[in-house]
Amino acid sequence: MNIDKQVRPRQALLPNTDKSCLGIMGGGQLGRMFAHAAQAMGYKVAVLEPEAGCPAAQVAEHHVQADYDSPEGLKALLALTKHISTEFENVPADSMKELAYDGFVSPSGDCVSIAQDRLIEKRFFTRCSLRTGIFPTPHWGISRKEDVISAKDDLLPGILKTVRLGYDGKGQARVRNREELAAALVSMRGQPCVLEKMLPLAYEISVLVARGVDGQAVVYPIAENVHRDGILFTTLAPSPSVSADVAGAAQKAALTIIEELGYVGVLCIEFFVLTDGTLVVNEMAPRPHNSGHYTIDACVTSQFEQQVRALAQLPLGDVRLHSPAAMLNILGDVWFSGNSDTPREPAWDQILAIPGAHLHLYGKTEARRARKMGHITFVAPTMEQARAALHQACGILGLAAPEQA
Template sequence: MSTATPTSRLPIRPLLPGQTVDGRPATLGVLGGGQLGRMFVQAAQSLGFDAVVLDPEATSPAGQVSHLTVQGAYDDRQALARLAGIAHAVTTEFENVPADSMAELASRLPVAPQADAVAIAQDRVREKALFKRCEPDSNVGPAPYAVIETAADVDAAPEALFPGVLKTARLGYDGKGQANVATRDELRAAWQQLGGVVCVLEQRLSLQDECSVIIARGADGTVVHLPMQRNLHRGGILAMTEVYEGNVPRSLANHAVQATRHIAQALDYVGVLCVEFFVLSDGRLVVNEMAPRPHNSGHYSVDACDVSQFDLQVRTLAGLPLLQPRLHSPTVMLNLLGDLWFDAAGQPRELPWAQLLALPGCHLHLYGKREARAGRKMGHLTLTAATIEAVRATAREAAALLGMAPWWDDAASAAQVRAATDSVQDE
């Protein structure tokens, strides 16, 4: 358990693009060298900042494009000291970085998000307690749940939580560390299979949609947000995100944005925060989880918004003005997983990049990962167009070229878009 506390935080001090500080270029640091770090570095460089990455690998995706890389473990105190000696402010690209490392850095230089927010996001028990604490103000709570720490907790789990989903309290992501359980016996077996670690048992709900909200909150309390994202997951991994006016009813989107603001306020959060929501079959919202960083579902913002989630991450870290992003085009984002790099027989194959890049409004982002593996995020496609119908048609064409399984029934999807749009117009 992290010992990090809010008192360990130094204030964000403004860093200006192209500024020299103590005889050195203003430099922003990031813990983690994955694709989120890569896109943060690119956003920082576009504003004239130098960038430094701390990662165990010498040639990480972010390290490939950064000015400097500090190679070392995230809890290596020497590596952390080197990072603190180079950077003028530090952020993170993933939530499983040791929160104590964030706290140690925060005693030396500005860090956003703060260590205590990262520690809460690492622990589903603490995270759900936060959501419950915010529920009276936000009117959005988590799914009914119980904490499973002992065999006695298994025996005492309320019958109303079955069928349910058992999730490890820590280190679960992209569908890992989870198991569906329909009975108490299945719960007992799943808990043992997960190693008898602390878990959360959530009631399985009837879902209509999965959505997410990304906000940025500055040190002065200013909050801006991206449009609400409508997401599709496969195997626990995000497959597609759709963003356009009417992707969900406006009242629902406003409610989710306000709930996300309440969570950020409760944390006194500084940085970019993503909160994922379930939309139930009766139209109610349930908060699922949060990520104290940019999020896969916000990647489209690089190509479809005038201010991206990574621009906002840079601005919050550097103490620069936050602008409300504007969506300039309807958009669909497709995740490119390593599975696509292999044919049905498991043999490597060449992907039709030239045909994809010939599609209007197609923006390809590959992350520089040298080895493709099943389930590994290798890149993404963002499709943009002038109309909802055009972008969805292009997304279908791209999916067919890639060999991705269809994800919607045309008639049902069109009806859903019409219903959502009607809800907007009715307001």
């Protein structure tokens, strides 16, 4: 089943010309890193974002300051560029579809709309399982009290998630029984939800895949993730835990999924690996992903350069990993000592003294707890050395290093 059946003529937008401008919906750190990659290749960048001084607008040549569904804003963006992507999945899908009438949009609004709704996404993964053999987590849509009653017993204990908008641990609650499920549904304030069965998780992996307008697709090495409080904490690439068989199955499934979508651009798909080795597809993000940041420093072609290539309708780049990498997500918490409310700058000089350390800060002037402020990637000749550097950095920043890393 191909979601997006549009036949697009191959009209590459070459760099370093008067028309060499690429557009991005959203002004966060992913848009900022997209802009860096585009500018390095000779493109100008136009950002549509309502917030003044956002990370992407700090570096882009053009900032259309407007709401994502503003007709005037969309028109202004199209006046600057006809090649437009997105840096987050909750951009209005209708806006992406509207832009596609006069421009080349990747990913398409149809693809974005699937990733915006957990139930629709799981139904899509279930259809893909006919080819991949890999299923989503057992689940049940819950919007009313009656749905709580009709949910199967074997879905509990589980996790109740809002169907839309929840991310980084927000919009979800762990439930052990029907009483807790009913209470959690009330706490979601009437939002449609999905109950997902809790599974015996060994670890989580990310598969980063990209597809060009010509149908060419490439898949990056498997990355292994550790979360804290629902927020990505570390990523190791290549995954030290995954077997060759599981890695191959996950990469093959990712290539199938992106083909079934008729997708153009960079797509990240998260999988669970269970304690018995079973592979379960969890969710996808229609954009570059936090777990793919290691590609900037450890791969021949970063996920952001890949997004630029796909959007400009150029050949995709080499996805080889030239060095093992350990990525540490940096939240605003490291600006605060203990229970203090007074921020102080972390010891970046000590971090940068660690061999193989690459610091990336996102231009956010206000540090807040749980706010993504940057990341550090450690590259080394071996994964053991990269892990050791990550542990050293955790000690400097006052963080407990994860056992898996």
